[in-house]
Amino acid sequence: MTMPHSYDVIIVGAGPAGLAFARALAGTRLRIAIIDQSPAATLAAPPCDGREIALTHRSIATLQRLGAWQRLDPAHIAPLREARVLNGERSFALSFAGPHEGDRLGSLVSNHHIRRALFQSTVDQTGLTLLAGTNIRGVRTDADAATVLLDDGRSLSARLVVGADSRFSFVRRQLEIGAQVNPLGRSMLVARVAHAAAHRGIATEWFGHGQTIAMLPLNAPRVSSAVLTLPSAAIDRLAALDGVALGAELTRRFRARLGAMAVLEGPHVYPLTTTYAHRFVARRAALVGDAAVGMHPVTAHGFNLGLQGAVKLADLIAEAAQHKRDIAGDILLRRYEAAHRLASAPLYASTNLLVRLYTDDRPVARIVRPLALRAAARLPMVRTAIARRLMQQ
Template sequence: MQSFDVVIVGGGMVGLALACGLRGCGMRIAVIENSPVQHQFDPQQAPSLRVSAINAASQKLLDYLGVWQTIVQKRVGSYKQMEVWQQDSFGHIQFDAQQHYLPGLGYIIENSIIRGSLWQQAQSSKDITLLTDNRLQKVVWGDNEVFMTCDNEQMLTARLVVGADGAKSWLREKADIPLSFWDYEHTALVATIRTEMPHMLTARQSFHNDSILAFLPLQDPHLCSIVWSLPAMQANRRLNLEVSAFEKELSVALDMRLGFCQLISERQIFPLIGQYARNFAGQRIALLGDAAHTIHPLAGQGVNLGFMDVAELMGQLRRLNSAGKDIGQYFYLQSYERKRKHSAVLMLASMQGLRQLFDGNNPVKKMVRDVGLLLAHTLPGIKPKLLSYALGAHDMPEWLAKVTTNSSEIV
């Protein structure tokens, strides 16, 4: 039987970030992941379809963890402008980093690159054990330890077990943590697109009566990753359209702002579901990222919310451990739960409100949308607040806000 201080179930971006954040503090860390990173990054390969919009707060965390320079050396898209508009209307808002004395607004990075860089960091750490090709089969919570059995009959104990195993979290289910969820009644279609005109480091988002289309700039000036949020029937129709017909519809949906759009990848779809765990922590358990909450991708904040879960939990665990406290006691974990539930509820409510506001073609709603976007674009003082929110400045734990990192420039 192997004994650890913290066992993290799930070796995705969020779980690995926590493991890397806890190294070097005297605790023994294990990560259970059934799908380890199997390949090295190949710059000649086309960008993968699943990407994340990384804000300044998450970039600061990744820099603190020592992986940002590794990520930058692989492949990073950045954006210094952002445009949001309502199709066939006058409502629009535009952000320009230069006008607000910022080096940039954010980054578009393939999930596989972030995960691969964190995996390499974890592999190189002596106090992190990566248990690959394993699945948890049984977990029992005791007063002082958690007892776990894997499907290969390997047995583990830990003072704290952390669920970072995604939206369908096995650990959350075994802990009998209730889940609130709602169907956004939308399906996301993702693909990689080559545009006729360069994207000019600009992230673009167009609201339609029944859909939301985002063009996210990649490192190549003519490549964008798209996320097209659509009703399920429309998403399936566009998934199966002939390539030429899909390209035509896509180009028109973006108002031809980047000229003709060429599909250069496969198309994938996945349903959009909002979820919220009733508890983010309990006796000897904590939940992170999608295991605790999932939101609509319209603001690109899902993984950023998860990374701030990591920042809050790792900060608290390091403090508890250095003070000789029991890191698995719910009495201490309640502080993490309270702070992160507050952030998640605000984000979920904001996304749901925006989703409902921009849904449908009711003339009154459309006028409210137009006027709201126009006022946000023109009235003084509103844009800086929206930018601060988008950059994640409001959501950083105090310890991370005080950290001076090595990288502050947008690449």
């Protein structure tokens, strides 16, 4: 006789992907548990982590469907009207804008605001149990159930376990799913800065020799998020500077394109590692978000990709539940894996290629980079296609 499960679905990780997945299952009558090591108070009011998320129109529509977009303060949503790419010392910039004048490429919202909105839209969902401040020490699956062992000795079972617990996923390791894990030896420093000139809603990505620096336009016309990528030791030295010295250093590194900068918040430092799981599913288990694919932040696709993958899996499960089919059946899980691999593999490969090309300071790469930018600039159809991709992903 089969013992009843504690839940239908157990989600490990209450980040954006885990919360979006849970919220997309609202109305299915499934019993869902979300386990996260952070206390409930932190999940309800996440601290500022400095990261600004470039949301595509598709992601905004998804957040609206989940009831999260409506919970964001409009003052926290910044329009992204254009993106420019610069290379080295050259003044030439490759520009991406919407296909029609006045179109937004997307919107910029702070990561902690999105997390709070997703939590608020999910926490009181019927059939959902939040196990906050809880650590897990084991995950195993068999033909009938997924079992999650908690640090306090409890054992929970479900028809499906979903790992949404970061690019260094414990669930992924427990399921013995391998992954490409690529520590890049570089770190990203992010800080909110005020500057003298208006940004006009334009994001700039400058691949300089030995550094990458981006300026992301925020809602105030003279406030941006500065994102600097350097070898990790160099970033650690900059992060130790006081606010005045760091502002001066960011001004110098951006060649005062927006005038003098003053640090308003931060810095925050993130060592860069990309990951790609060899499989996104296992017996009665699936991976979503960074646990499946951890993108390099340079193209800003990671959040959007993770959100769409989580919702895709949830939609397949909701359909199965409606027709009283197994919500963790092999065919269902393989459909999710195939769809998410089709969406993620080209982006992951092209992003890594872009990073290698524009962080390679060998003479050949320095010659190729400006040629590639100018070739793209001469092909309006290519620029329009990329812009549409940025808006829709």
